[in-house]
Each structure stands twice: as structure tokens, then as C-alpha cells.
Amino acid sequence: MNTAAPALEISGLTKSFGTTRALEEVDLVVESGTVHCVLGENGAGKSTLCHVVGGSVAPDAGGLRLYGSPYAPRRPADALAAGIAMVHQHFSLVPTLTVGENMRLLRLRDLPRRVARVREEYGLELDLDARVSELPVGVRQRTEIVKALLREPRLLVLDEPTGVLGPAGTDALLATCRRIAESGHAVVLVTHKLGEVARAGDAATVLRGGRVSGGGPLAELPPERLVPLMIGRPAGSLDAGLAGTIGLAADGDSPEAGASGSGKTRAGGPEPAGRALAVGTAEPGGRAEPGGKAAARVTQALRLRDVSVRRADGTSALDEVSLDVGYGEIVGIAGVEGNGQSELMALLGGSLAPVAGRVELDGRDLTRAAPRERSRAGLGVVPEDRLHEGCVPQLRVADNLFLGRLDRFRRHGVLLDRRAMDRAADSVLTGHGIRADGPGALMSSLSGGNQQKVVLARELALDPLICLAAAQPTRGLDIGAVGAVHSRIRDAAAAGTGVLVVSSELSELLVLCDRITVAYRGKLLGPVDPAEPDARERIGALMLGARASRPGPENTGHTPEALR
């Protein structure tokens, strides 16, 4: 825009970890004044690229130039000094401090002036006195971005910034990216979601397996052409659910998107097909169950009645929530994160007791049952935090699969029959298409997608399985894994299991669910039938707290977090 030299020029970048090549001969040019998207599936090398630019990983070969001058960071401080700011997927905020205190930790001069400048220039409002731990994820990320902007960087790198955001938060973020680019700086947006790229990017570079598989100005690269570059097969081969998850089907026209949407978004063609598919696969499941929902059975697979949960600070996390999940039904819970979804999952998992209300599984009261009893009764839970709650990364895959059922593997009465465990695990690995270095591989050595498949396989193996509750089942997974997880969930529903899916990916819920309710400030609003033509708009409105009957409010400028 203003300088001749590109903001960032990467040439021939190569980096290996042990025998695996994370990056191979990567070339990348980011013009100043643009938003440049780096696309790729998980494991394509995006994160490594970020680390190299950020100075935390030294490349084996290749060079970087920043605004024309050579740039070879040895540590993150060098990157900061050169005017590069990174915002990582995982926040670097001290939760017990306030926003303002977190900023003071940066030890910058004239902090108030800088904060005021960021506010004026980018319209990023923050309550400096708010404690970070009490902020919703979207605001925390905004804080993180403001922190990065306080240093007045020439180049801002955002690594998977929308992974934790709802649609409204994503739109606000993308609008911010555009503003930063328009002010003459450059933004590198690392993501695996095509919808975002289409909305915010000027140019894109696609990585696959550590190599650049394509790129160019986005005006010449519609999503149909980006998908094959990303996954190595044509977009048409994608299941609509997958397309939804990577943002292909997302038309971004949720009502709050008006401010940032811009003309780049296209009303997604695949979407109607997606709905048809979801309905087509899920419905027969519901009917296959003898005396299914049509017969209005007295019991439901899962039934919540007037459940209330308080947070430690006394505020209400769940406020007299009632919810029914029928046999063979897939019910989705949409909503901006922090509206009670985590508490709902903790409640179902048994790690949180409600102050009032009942949880029933198949007519049986499980309100205060221990996790063990819940599993026995047939409630499978796929927790949101895979690595901390879903599995034990330091143990073997076989151990993770059968930890709850070790009594089945006995040798000489007392010893553990590892060989039988491994055999059983092996058949699960094959059956679920889990790629692991055998049943003895450590869970931590698996990719995120395969870890999730292990967790899902374990929960689906419950006998009986009355209801499966899954939180963010496809977060951070690549497209292949998303497809596998979705089809497993559909199969379970088809076999008569009630399924509850909590997800921040609205597109995913729209193609997967029979019914969608929206979590808003501890209440469940709706439900909305995803087959209705205006389902997306209505859900978007509910996410902002509108009544189900009313269409979305005219909402310009501020994000739903700002409403809180």
C-alpha cells in the first residue's frame, strides 16, 4: 500500500523435527496493507511457520525479510523488537489480574496513550478494570489482540484466532483485521477455516504437508479452488457437514455480521444439500427406534428439569434449564462460549452438582451420580477439553480406551492382561480408522483428530449407550477427522442413542442436528428446527438474547460480549 517492499517475505524456508519435515521450501510474500491468510489442515506446518516468524523456532534453511531488510530472529524478543506481534491460539493472560494489570505487565511507556490510540484507531473497546478470569473468551482474545497492537507492530500474526469464538466474535475479529490492514500494516491470519478467508483476506497461501500447495490473491481464488489445494481432493467430494465445519457453507450472514460481512461473502450453495443430508441420515434413526419420538414416550434418553448451577462468584451459570433429548435424536446447543455450555457439560459429566433440578437418563435419576455410575447407566460424555479431561495423554492408547473397564482384562486372577488389552485396542483402532503407532503408542503421540477418535470410540463403546453428550467434538480437527466424527455421531443416533452436541460451529450444528437450542446467559432458548430456511438467522438472533419468536435485532458495531 505505502511501501514498495513487502511486509514479510519468506523464501525457501525449511524446518525438520527429527525425521519429519514440518516445512519444506516454503515461499511466502505478505504485502503491507493486506490481510494474508495462511491456510492448511492440522499438521500442514502452519504453526511451525508461526513459530519461525515469531522467533521461537530457528529454521534449518531459508530466509526471511521484513519490509525489505533481512530478519533472522533468535528468540521471541527479537520478533517483538522488529515490530512483529503474535497472538497465539492459547492466550498469554494472567487470569487473576485485571485487563489493565495484564497490559502493565508489558512494561510499555505511555500506556494510557497507547490504549487510547488502539481504541480510536481500531475501535477496540476494553474494560481495563475487568478481571480476566471473569471475561468471556471473545473478550479475552480482544484483550490479547489489543496487547499485541499496543506495541504498534508492523506485522500482526494471528494463529487460529477464531477457534474459540462464536460467529459474532469471529466477525468482529475479522473486521478488526481489515482495519489493521487498512491502516497500512500487514496481518497474517493463520486458519483452517475457508469462510474466514473469504471474508477477511486479500491473499492466501495454502500449505499442505509442509509445502506450499498454492496461493495468490483471493479475488482469483474462490473457495472451490482453495479446498483441493488444502486437502488434495476436489471440494465436491466433501460431505456437506465437513464443508460446514471449515466454513465453506457458512455464508456469514448471521444478523450481527452486518458490520463486517462485506460483499465478499457468498451465499453458500452447498448448504441446502447439507440440510437435506442431515435430515436424511438422522431422521430414520429416530424412527428406527421402536416407538420412537412419534409415540411420545414418557421417558427421554436424557431429560433435564429446571437445573440451576451457580458459579463460584454466585452468578448463575445455568438458570432453571430444561432439556429433552429423545432416543435417536441429535440435539444441538449453539451459543457464544461462556453462556453455560461448559457448566452443562460438567453437570452431565458429574463433576458439578446443580443447586436445583434433576438430570434423568432413560427415566433414571442421575443428578448426583458419580461419573462411574453415569457411564454404567449409559451416558457417554466427550468433554470439551480433550487433553485434560478426555484422555490421559501420558498413558498408552490401549490404556486410555479401557481404563474404565480394566476388570475385563485379567491374567492369573490378579495381573493385568496387557496382551488382551492390546488385541482389543487393535480392533478398535481398525474399526474406527484411528491412525496410531499401535495400541502401545502414547496417547500424546497421536494427532488431535485421532485422539478425539479414541475418546469417541471409548464413549461409544459403552453398553448400554443411552445418550452421548459431546462438547466441541470437532474442534481443532482436520477435515478427514471431522467427517469421521460426524458419521460416528450419526451412526450412534441411528442406533437409537440420544445425542447432545455442544458446539460453537453453527454450521456444524445445522447439518448435524434435528433440533438446535441456543445457550444464552445460562438459559436455553429456542429450539430452532435447522430445516427451516431462516434457521441460521434465528439462531444468530437467539445467540444475542433475542426471543425465539422475534427476528434478530439490528445490531451494529458491537459484539455480543460487549452486551454482557
Next chain:
Amino acid sequence: MSPPPLTLSAPAPALRTAHTRIAPVLRHPVTVGVLAVVLAGAVGLGLVKGAGTGPAVAWDALVEGMFGSSYAVGSSLNSAAVLALIATGFTVAHRAGLVNVGGEGQLCAGGLAAAAVGTTLPAGVPAALGVPLVLVAGCVAGGAWAGIAGRLRARRGTSEVITTLLLNFVGVGLVSVAVHEEALLRQPVTSSETLPQSAPLPEGARLPLIGGVESPATAIVVIAVVAAVVTGVVLRHTAVGLRLRSVGHSPAASARLGLPVVRLETGSLAFAGAAAGLAGAALVAIAPYVLAEHFSSGYGFSGLVVGLLARGSLTAVAAVSLLFGFLTNGGINLQLAAGVPASSVQIVQSLLVLFVAAAMFTTTRNGRAS
């Protein structure tokens, strides 16, 4: 001259720290072990010089105290057994993610109970009944002592590090009170020279010797070996071992998987206490067969150090216990025969621990960063 024997045995625990990742030569566990031994040995040499003794004289005294006689070997083995028991318990609790620093207090509780039971037994009690009773009393008391910390953790979420540590002082204090009060365990005071200690245990409550009359090695050595082997098998080859490991790595995921997390944690801590209590009972049931004020001689803390150094490996527990057991007895002889304070051996031991721990800290930190 003092370093060589350390070189032989010290790398064993360090070896267990070997991770598969490639580390620079300097960070290699063997290098770390050797360096730690050389540094600690050098300090030991300095201490010996400082005490005005020739290195050769000190060395001879040390070796004499360790291997010089069957008496030396026997009492070293007893010490090693006591340390091994405490460290075995520590390892089990550590597997479940708990750090039991209360070995000393649990040892005291065990010794107290053993003395109480032992002194009330009739004089003619058969060994087949008396010995098990005394040992079981120690186990139960030690387990219950640790159980207090376990319950506090389960109920109130109090850190077991703090509670077990503080219970040490209570345990030590209780022993002191008991041996000073005639109404409690003090032997009948007949003159002003009556020591503040319990009456000796009857013949049938004393641990049988296993090495003939010359050697003071008692059945506790066998018990410690069996305990270590059985614990090793349980931790490695049974469902309980795997569950403990799972809880240790991730209580949240373990709870989600339906494991009885609280029971496993409390149970492992109680086991650690029981093992330490058993060690305490053994100390009372070994000559001079009395409970005295400082009968624990800091074994609770040394056992903790052994457990920390062994880093979860029971083979290493055995190796380090033997090393420390023999060194302790060598140190006593060092003082008696060469006039070098026995505490210098303790200093060398502690430095060894410090160096190894420091090296371990840097390796894990770097491991996490990469």
C-alpha cells in the same frame, strides 16, 4: 580418595531419568550422575581435610563401617530396609500424584503403636504372634496417620504436602510426650538415671535375626524386599497400578473415566503411611527394643529423599536405599574411628541429592520447552 564407591552406585537412580529424547551430552543422566558424585565427593574430601584427618584414614574408616564386619553389614541392611519401606510407600503415593513428606510422622505413629502393643504383650508371648501383632500395629497406626492427611485432602482439598509435613511435628512430639510420661509409655522410673524411653519389648515381640548371632540383620530386611517386589509387580502389572498412574497424570480425566479418584488417592497415601508405620514398628522391634525419643533418627526424611531420587522406580528405591543405608553406617564409624563428624556423610548425601535434583529440573524444563 573418597569418591570411588559413590561412582559405582550413584548413577543407578540417575539412569532411570533417561528419556528417549536426544539430549546434549552434558545433560545425559550418566554424565549428570558422575558429575554429581564427583562434586559431592570433592566436598566430602574437603570436609575430611577440615576435620584434620587424612583421606586414607577416613576412607578406611568409612569402608570398615560399611563392610568391615558382619555387624556392619547387618546394621547397614537394617537401615537400608527401613529406608526402602518408606521410599516404597512414597513411590506408591507418588504414582497417584501425591507427595508424601510425612514419612517421619508416620514412622513415629507406627513406632508409638508398636511400642504400646509390644509392651502390653505378656512376657511369654510366642514370636509367631507377638511379632506380627507389633508390625501390624505399626502399619495400622502409620496408615491412619497418613489417612488424616488423605481425608483432609478428599474433604477439604488441603494439600497433602502441607498436612503430612505438619503431622510430622505432631508425630515426633507425641513420641516425646509418650516416653516422658510414666502414665503413657515410659518405663517405670526407679532412679534419677532412668532414661526417658519405653520398657523393652518382650522376647516374643522382637524381630527375629536372619544372619546368625554375629549380624544384627533382622526379618525387616526380608519384609522390605518382599514389599518392594510386590509393590513393583502391582504398580507395573495390575489394574490398580494402571489406575494409580492414570490418577497421577490426570485426576480430571480419570474421574471422567469412572475411576474412584478419591479412593485411589486416599488409599495410596494410607499405603505410604502404613509402609512408614511398618518401618517405625521395625525400629522399635530391633535392638535395643525400646521406643526412645529420637528413635527415628531422621529415617522418615531420608526415606523421602530416597523416594525422590528413585523417581518412581522400585529398582532404584532398592539401589538408593542400600547406598544410603550403608553410607549412614559408614558415617557412624567415620566418627568413631577417624574422628570425622558423621554429619559430613550426611552433607555429602544431601549434596548428591541436590545436584541430581538440579540436573533433573533443568532436563525436564528443557524437555517441556522443546
